[in-house]
């Protein structure tokens with residue numbers, strides 16, 4: 001079989017409610033509406049006898065040592081659970097900012113599992129594929145089939161694809177890496193503790209873009225306040241997006257520091273992205289659509 005190719009899109013948490021911290025493993029129980037952007041890393045697999053990885057692209061360095069790369073970790077988990085699995089040489093083109101709340105590494109891991117599943121004739125809901133995704137990271141299951149859906153539990157429970165109308169958006173990362181664990185820690189929840197914030201709104205599959213916006217507006221990202229204490233520059237990024245004409249909603253994704261803003265149309269999003277780039281030439285800024 002010749003080279004297999006896929007894209008690993010940025011994951012955006014349109015909402016992220018923390019319900020508490022579970023006793024089994026101290027992980028936080030979440031309820032999050034997740035969508036995916038057009039901007040992505042690229043992953044290829046050349047089938048062969050050995051599992052290898054090469055990485056290039058603007059954020060290859062910050063992604064860390066090859067041997068720890070989530071692409072290899074996911075592949076090793078799948079190989080361990082699937083004797084005789086066909087493997088090969090992965091090449092990752094790394095575009096997405098790292099430690100950014102957009103799950104770049106998780107999306108790369110999920111992309112690796114997609115390519116190995118394709119090579120080996122496995123479906124994405126095959127128990128070995130699902131187990132490998134869960135073992136690799138909390139965000140990997142939702143990235144396996146990257147379409148907007150609800151994510152629950154610590155990330156292991158993913159709902160059906162919602163298929164809603166794509167939302168014109170701008171993504172902004174202010175250039176400060178933010179690790180996930182310290183942000184959860186800064187929430188200050190004790191193991192076993194529950195939170196009783198307002199319930200997550202229902203998001204129906206049939207909603208148009210206005211409907212999605214209306215549904216998520218009263219929701220929140222509970223990691224935003226603790227992330228702001230870890231990286232106050234997130235506040236500046238949010239303020240800059242909120243000052244742009246046509247900005248309907250601006251919020252942080254995941255544990256930050258990437259923030260997103262929603263617009264009514266692509267033109268308004270492009271204009272806002274241009275203005276943010278002018279104001280902050282060192283920041284990562286992308287006009288995109290989320291679905």
Ligand SMILES: C[C@@](CO)(OP(=O)(O)O)[C@H](O)COP(=O)(O)OP(=O)(O)OC[C@H]1O[C@@H](n2ccc(N)nc2=O)[C@H](O)[C@@H]1O
Nearest residue numbers: 027028101102103137138139140154180181184254255256
């Ligand atoms: C916060 C979220 C929201 O989508 O995204 P990012 O900000 O990472 O993109 C995810 O829950 C992150 O998922 P992921 O980055 O895969 O997490 P993991 O590697 O499994 O865990 C990193 C650390 O985060 C904490 N963690 C993660 C998930 C969760 N539900 N509860 C937690 O407490 C744990 O301290 C864990 O050691």
Ligand SMILES: Nc1ncnc2c1ncn2[C@@H]1O[C@H](COP(=O)(O)OP(=O)(O)O)[C@@H](O)[C@H]1O
Nearest residue numbers: 064069070098099100101102103104105106108
């Ligand atoms: N393919 C990868 N891309 C990005 N980071 C990776 C990758 N593999 C391993 N990592 C490690 O995982 C950490 C979290 O990366 P990332 O997925 O970008 O975070 P986030 O989910 O917050 O956007 C990084 O600090 C990096 O050391």
